Amino acid sequence: MSSWLDYTINGLIVGNVYALVAVGLALIFGVSRLINFAQGSIYLVGAYIGWVAVVQLHTPLPLTIILVAVVAALVGLIIERFGLRPLQNSVRIAPLLATIGISFVLDQLVMLTFSPNPRALPSQLPDVRFQVGGGTIGPLDLLIAGVGITSALLLFVFLRYSKLGWAVRAASQDRDAAMQMGVDVNRVNQAVFGIAAALGGVSGMLVGMYYNQIDTAMSLQATLKGVVAEVVGGAGNVPGAVVGSLLLGLVESYGVAVFGTSYRNLFAFLLLVVVLVLRPNGLFASARQAPPEPLTGTFIAPSRPLRIPCWALSAAVAVFAILPLLPVSFYVLQTLINAWLLGMLALSLTLVAGTIGQVSLGHAALLAIGAYTSALLSLTLNLPVGLAIIAGGLMSAALGTILISPSFRLRGHYVSIATLAIGEIVSLVILNWESVTRGPIGISGIPPLSLFGYDLISPASIYWFAFAVMVVLALLQARLLSSHLGRSFRAIRDDDIAARAYGLSLNRYKSLAFIFGGFAAGVSGGIAAHLYSYINHETFNTQQSILALTVVILGGLGNVVGAIVGAVALVGLPEVFRIAAEYRILIYGIVLLLLVRFRPQGLLGTI
Amino acid sequence: MAEANAPLLSLRGLTRRFGGLTAVDGIDLDLAKGGLVSIIGPNGAGKTTLFNLVTGLDRPDAGEVRFEGQDITGLSPERLAAQGIARTFQLGRVFGNLSVMDNVLIGAHTRLRAVKPAVPVIGPLLELGLALLRPASVKAEEERLRDDVKAIVARFGERLLPRIDQPAYSLSYANRRRVEIARALALKPRLLLLDEPTAGMNPSETAEMQALVAELKTEGLTILLIEHKLEMVMQLSDRVIVMDEGKKIAEGPGEQVRTDPKVIEAYLGHGLSGAAEQENAA
Numbered sequence: 001m002s003s004w005l006d007y008t009i010n011g012l013i014v015g016n017v018y019a020l021v022a023v024g025l026a027l028i029f030g031v032s033r034l035i036n037f038a039q040g041s042i043y044l045v046g047a048y049i050g051w052v053a054v055v056q057l058h059t060p061l062p063l064t065i066i067l068v069a070v071v072a073a074l075v076g077l078i079i080e081r082f083g084l085r086p087l088q089n090s091v092r093i094a095p096l097l098a099t100i101g102i103s104f105v106l107d108q109l110v111m112l113t114f115s116p117n118p119r120a121l122p123s124q125l126p127d128v129r130f131q132v133g134g135g136t137i138g139p140l141d142l143l144i145a146g147v148g149i150t151s152a153l154l155l156f157v158f159l160r161y162s163k164l165g166w167a168v169r170a171a172s173q174d175r176d177a178a179m180q181m182g183v184d185v186n187r188v189n190q191a192v193f194g195i196a197a198a199l200g201g202v203s204g205m206l207v208g209m210y211y212n213q214i215d216t217a218m219s220l221q222a223t224l225k226g227v228v229a230e231v232v233g234g235a236g237n238v239p240g241a242v243v244g245s246l247l248l249g250l251v252e253s254y255g256v257a258v259f260g261t262s263y264r265n266l267f268a269f270l271l272l273v274v275v276l277v278l279r280p281n282g283l284f285a286s287a288r289q290a291p292p293e294p295l296t297g298t299f300i301a302p303s304r305p306l307r308i309p310c311w312a313l314s315a316a317v318a319v320f321a322i323l324p325l326l327p328v329s330f331y332v333l334q335t336l337i338n339a340w341l342l343g344m345l346a347l348s349l350t351l352v353a354g355t356i357g358q359v360s361l362g363h364a365a366l367l368a369i370g371a372y373t374s375a376l377l378s379l380t381l382n383l384p385v386g387l388a389i390i391a392g393g394l395m396s397a398a399l400g401t402i403l404i405s406p407s408f409r410l411r412g413h414y415v416s417i418a419t420l421a422i423g424e425i426v427s428l429v430i431l432n433w434e435s436v437t438r439g440p441i442g443i444s445g446i447p448p449l450s451l452f453g454y455d456l457i458s459p460a461s462i463y464w465f466a467f468a469v470m471v472v473l474a475l476l477q478a479r480l481l482s483s484h485l486g487r488s489f490r491a492i493r494d495d496d497i498a499a500r501a502y503g504l505s506l507n508r509y510k511s512l513a514f515i516f517g518g519f520a521a522g523v524s525g526g527i528a529a530h531l532y533s534y535i536n537h538e539t540f541n542t543q544q545s546i547l548a549l550t551v552v553i554l555g556g557l558g559n560v561v562g563a564i565v566g567a568v569a570l571v572g573l574p575e576v577f578r579i580a581a582e583y584r585i586l587i588y589g590i591v592l593l594l595l596v597r598f599r600p601q602g603l604l605g606t607i
Numbered sequence: 608m609a610e611a612n613a614p615l616l617s618l619r620g621l622t623r624r625f626g627g628l629t630a631v632d633g634i635d636l637d638l639a640k641g642g643l644v645s646i647i648g649p650n651g652a653g654k655t656t657l658f659n660l661v662t663g664l665d666r667p668d669a670g671e672v673r674f675e676g677q678d679i680t681g682l683s684p685e686r687l688a689a690q691g692i693a694r695t696f697q698l699g700r701v702f703g704n705l706s707v708m709d710n711v712l713i714g715a716h717t718r719l720r721a722v723k724p725a726v727p728v729i730g731p732l733l734e735l736g737l738a739l740l741r742p743a744s745v746k747a748e749e750e751r752l753r754d755d756v757k758a759i760v761a762r763f764g765e766r767l768l769p770r771i772d773q774p775a776y777s778l779s780y781a782n783r784r785r786v787e788i789a790r791a792l793a794l795k796p797r798l799l800l801l802d803e804p805t806a807g808m809n810p811s812e813t814a815e816m817q818a819l820v821a822e823l824k825t826e827g828l829t830i831l832l833i834e835h836k837l838e839m840v841m842q843l844s845d846r847v848i849v850m851d852e853g854k855k856i857a858e859g860p861g862e863q864v865r866t867d868p869k870v871i872e873a874y875l876g877h878g879l880s881g882a883a884e885q886e887n888a889a
Binding site: 302304476479480483484485487488490491493494495497498499500501502503504505508511512515516606607 | 662663664683684685688689693694696700701702703704705709710712713714716717719722731732734735738739741749774776790794
């Protein structure tokens with residue numbers, strides 16, 4: 001029994017930490033209807049500021065906390081002022097994408113400054129344990145609980161009794177009405193981002209002390225956990241976020257107790273998906289709400305897409321087709337093979353995120369499903385590689401669509417959260433389902449690409465294979481877009497309520513989009529598996545999902561040619577300029593930010 | 608059970624509550640085939656909510672909706688569209704990035720047969736396959752619908768036809784309303800619900816719209832109309848229903864309703880500004 005009390009205490013303490021992140025997310029969502037994907041990065045910054053203070057400046061604990069809170073708040077203010085305020089009148093997807101870009105930039109800056117190696121963050125507190133009932137509790141647990149409760153009280157007093165707190169509450173109930181009554185919404189946003197960032201930063205520092213370790217992978221995990229807690233409690237609901245966080249902490253802690261540590265995150269994301277499916281407005285929202293008002297802004301930026309004449313496209317295809325016959329280096333072919341693989345993923349994502357408007361942040365999961373299916377079929381059943389890759393595509397199409405289907409009833413930013421969570425679930429299942437996926441060891445010795453019994457060993461043959469597959473997929477997709485399905489998908493993206501009123505079933509058409517897109521992504525993953533000869537659960541990660549999203553936005557959402565142009569540009573340009581690998585992610589983040597700000601319709605325009 | 612002279616649409620005790628507010632409160636309504644009934648009432652009377660209940664975008668807490676004698680209460684909007692119920696939206700919901708042609712073609716979606724075989728389970732996959740392969744039957748159907756759309760768009764004269772390939776976001780407000788009505792007509796509806804079709808239109812545009820609605824009525828289309836411009840309501844309607852605070856407060860021929868003291872009370876009771884607006888519009 002005593003261990004159960006320990007797990008309960010641990011769950012509540014961890015929940016307390018999540019609450020500090022989730023409350024910030026809830027405040028921001030309440031005021032600006034935005035899920036701030038950069039919240040985890042601020043948490044990361046907080047952890048590293050804490051490390052600088054403790055290890056290098058030797059500040060006492062109270063000063064450390066204040067220093068972390070102030071620096072994190074400053075970062076939050078900068079994000080609000082320069083990252084988000086310019087996007088106020090932009091399309092609805094823009095601020096979400098901007099926070100993703102900001103998060104990549106911040107994470108990479110921390111990584112470049114402090115190196116990706118984990119560091120120890122000593123807690124400065126005496127290492128003693130007190131007996132409580134049958135369990136034990138340490139001073140750090142008490143500190144975390146104390147900081148959590150103190151912040152909740154301060155926040156309550158601020159929101160309830162200060163003038164700015166009133167303005168925050170007014171703006172979150174009805175932003176337009178608040179503006180008309182003279183509330184300075186920009187100041188409210190500043191206040192909210194400052195508070196959210198201070199809480200997030202302190203939370204990161206406390207977690208670093210709790211586990212006595214900090215590293216840059218903390219950021220995404222924190223964002224995910226905070227988002228889970230916030231959505232469970234009901235987006236924008238501050239007390240709900242606290243309860244959701246404690247619940248999440250307990251669910252994780254008991255899950256770990258029963259099944260083991262590697263299941264911790266699986267429970268968090270399953271909880272999220274269950275809540276999104278059963279109660280998309282959170283546990284504490286009333287079951288049935290008034291139907292949503294007609295949407296004023298469009299989801300994606302309207303534009304007149306650039307029409308590229310047919311002869312120019314044919315000429316471009318011809319040039320790339322004969323490229324291996326010209327005296328080009330192995331290195332150029334290698335780079336372009338990567339571009340073609342990314343191009344296939346981007347074709348898939350531009351259909352799903354652009355054409356039908358389901359901005360997926362977990363698209364790499366489709367690569368993983370295709371890769372594992374193809375690798376395992378060719379290894380265990382000796383299926384010819386060509387057939388195995390097609391089977392991988394079909395498996396991605398089927399399994400991907402089934403996994404994503406709970407999110408079909410969600411809208412806007414919720415779709416992004418759900419797909420992110422589902423992507424994480426796929427990766428965690430691969431990690432834990434050892435009897436099939438070989439777990440953390442991964443799969444090695446995957447047979448090389450081959451076609452009709454001939455192994456494709458030379459770079460030129462691999463190049464031709466990847467290029468041909470991509471061109472065929474692109475032609476199929478272009479044909480799909482010119483059919484009645486193209487206009488049906490786009491109609492659902494532009495206004496799903498009007499689309500339903502004209503007989504378009506959202507489930508049916510979202511499924512078809514994911515089936516078609518899943519196939520392309522699965523084929524890309526399958527080819528990659530045979531090309532790399534080794535894969536594990538981390539080969540296809542969230543970074544690739546975000547890279548694909550950047551490619552798609554660069555090319556223009558829904559734009560088939562744009563997806564390929566974007567892939568060549570984002571893979572090729574860093575090679576041309578010989579940019580070191582660790583700076584590339586930073587550059588992708590900056591490219592995403594600049595695009596969202598200055599050219600949301602991408603290079604070739606949205607379709 | 609469908610009798611020869613049974614109403615096409617009939618509502619019985621239709622009720623919808625939002626928290627403490629009863630937006631639609633026990634509404635009864637009968638609409639004969641080929642008839643035109645208008646619903647008027649002050650802002651917030653529950654007219655649009657009533658439309659949402661009939662078209663399946665919202666579900667009633669009590670009461671029933673019958674269409675051709677069949678209970679259709681709580682069916683999804685997709686199913687209702689397939690049964691031949693089309694609507695326009697109060698604030699205008701065109702597909703901004705789609706061309707006028709594509710917008711109106713979406714209206715004809717429920718009429719797709721060749722490309723959407725009615726096969727259970729694998730139907731969607733067949734649809735995907737047929738969309739990619741495009742056999743002659745699918746091509747012919749698409750051509751037929753495109754010709755149809757051009758004919759419908761031509762009803763709006765030179766207003767829309769020259770802009771048929773332009774994206775809807777580039778159109779004027781009045782033209783977007785026209786696209787919505789064209790989209791509804793493309794469904795070949797048996798029941799058409801128009802939610803303030805002339806909102807935001809100037810007098811000459813309003814007159815054109817009124818002429819079009821009159822023409823549709825002559826062609827035998829059954830129409831349920833929400834409209835604030837009383838002159839138009841009086842000239843077009845067989846019957847007028849007045850709603851206030853969710854309830855039906857009067858029903859009858861236009862002239863009778865217009866002089867009903869309860870109706871005048873409802874408009875004046877909600878503030879003189881509202882009444883003045885009605886007078887201006889009339």
